[in-house]
Each structure stands twice: as C-alpha cells, then as structure tokens.
Amino acid sequence: MPALAEPTVIRTIPADIVPLTTPIQFYGGEKSYYVSVMHGLAKPVYNSSSIKLKSRITLSELSPASKEIVKKLYQFKDLKDNWDGAGAIPPQTEVIENAISFLITMDEIELPAYFVAPGPNGEILLEYKNENHSAEVYFEENNDPEMIIYHNKEQVYTGGVDKLQLAKYFV
C-alpha cells in the first residue's frame, strides 16, 4: 500500500472498542506510516498515514457539537434541589463526569452527541442520531449506564452501554 503524500495526524480508537485480536498494521515508508485499523465488523475504520499517533484528545480538540454539550453538562453542576419546581434532584458531579468521559470517547470516533438533559432523579441523558437511527445513553448514580438504540421508532437495542453496538449503527 502506498503511503499518502503528506503525513496526517490520526486519532486512535479507544482500546475498549477494538478487540485485542484486532491487528494494527504498520507499513513503513520513508517519512510516514500507513495505518489500517480493523475491528470486529471486518472493515477498516481508519486508513491514513501519520507520523504521530495521538492516544487521547483534549477538551479543546472536541468537535464544535461536543463542545456545546460539554458546556451544558458543566452548567448542570449548578442545578439545585427542586430545580424544576417539582422536586427534581440535581445530578451528582460523578454522574456528570462519567457522561463527559463517554462523550469525549465517542467524539474521538467522530460521533458527537446532539442532545443532553438532566433527569428528574439525578440522571444524565446523552442522545445521538443519524438519518435512520437514534441512541439514548443514560447515566445515573450507583447504576451502570444504560443504552437504547432506535431504528426510526423501533427499539433495536436496550441494555448496558455497548460501544460496538453504537459504532455499528452510527460510525
């Protein structure tokens, strides 16, 4: 495989998405490496050449959509008891931080959230969508995150957060 003409910085996929048996293949060139990352769906996710591999992006490198969502998440830290006038509980800092961490992970594979909201019982909801699918990811205190995926209005997945499932429908 020929190396690309110009080196390009690529993003890595977080290790918990790529199965351990997935090979990462390097083809050496004079000034760049061609990297092909395969995962369980048996199709290349990224094909590019790069001199430098980045293992994690910073908040300043998030997509504009994700930056807006993070801004809102941090605003939720200011919510007080009874924030809705009907007894709603504010989300705990740990719940918000878990949501932010997940959002950053998804942004790394170019899947920004498009909606975020605090729930009446201290939950946080992140939503994703494309033309035919939508996904809801719920974070709450003392419970593992849950996920619901829709194909149009039909639920096609309910259960724990499964990033491979999310990638299957959205990446």
Next chain:
Amino acid sequence: MGITEIVELRNHHRLLRRAFFTDPRYVKDDMTVSSFAFTLRKGETGLSVDIEHLTSYAKSIQDPVRFRLFAVSVELVRSVGLDCAHKPMPENAAHAEIFGDVFNKRKSSLLAKNAVYINFP
C-alpha cells in the same frame, strides 16, 4: 360543586403531557421530546397527564413560556405495557395518570419517541 364523572379511557383518547421548553429543556430543536418528560420521579406511582378532550391547551400547558405540550394516545400507553386512568382533582377535572408495575426507561423512551407535538401557543 358537582362531582366529576369518571371517564373510561378508550384507545382513541389522547393524553397531554407538559415538557420543559426552557433550559434545561426536554424539548429538542426538532420539537421531539426527551424521555425525561415521561419519566416517573422517585416515589411517584403514576405520571400526571391531562385528558385532551376534557381540557384546553391553554389550561393544560399552564405556563406557555416554560412548557410545551405533547400528546400520547391511550392505545400507545397500553401498547408499551402501561395503563392509564382518569383521576380528577378539585383543581383539574381532566387529570389522569399513566401507571404500571414496570415503568422503566424503555417505556418512558417509547412514549416520548411516539409522542406528538401540540403546536400551541
């Protein structure tokens, strides 16, 4: 004051639910609604709604600056494994509740996904 007659809810009846329209909002930019608008709070046994034909949008929305209305059919409520009943209150003869033994995120989400936006005000 007369006693309000209890209405037996039929599948074609619609129930109105308010959703936050000001931040933090439950109404999305495309005017669909978050599942949190149909989520039971801890300690609640039923989700408060208004029976559409017993009220007006103006009365049901209460505050048109802070809220928007969404409608779900009784048929939808029953199709997701919940039920509903007319429970009039002194200040609201149209009050009803959606309830069920298992009222979880999956069901709240289905109600929201299939709720219809009421274009009011």
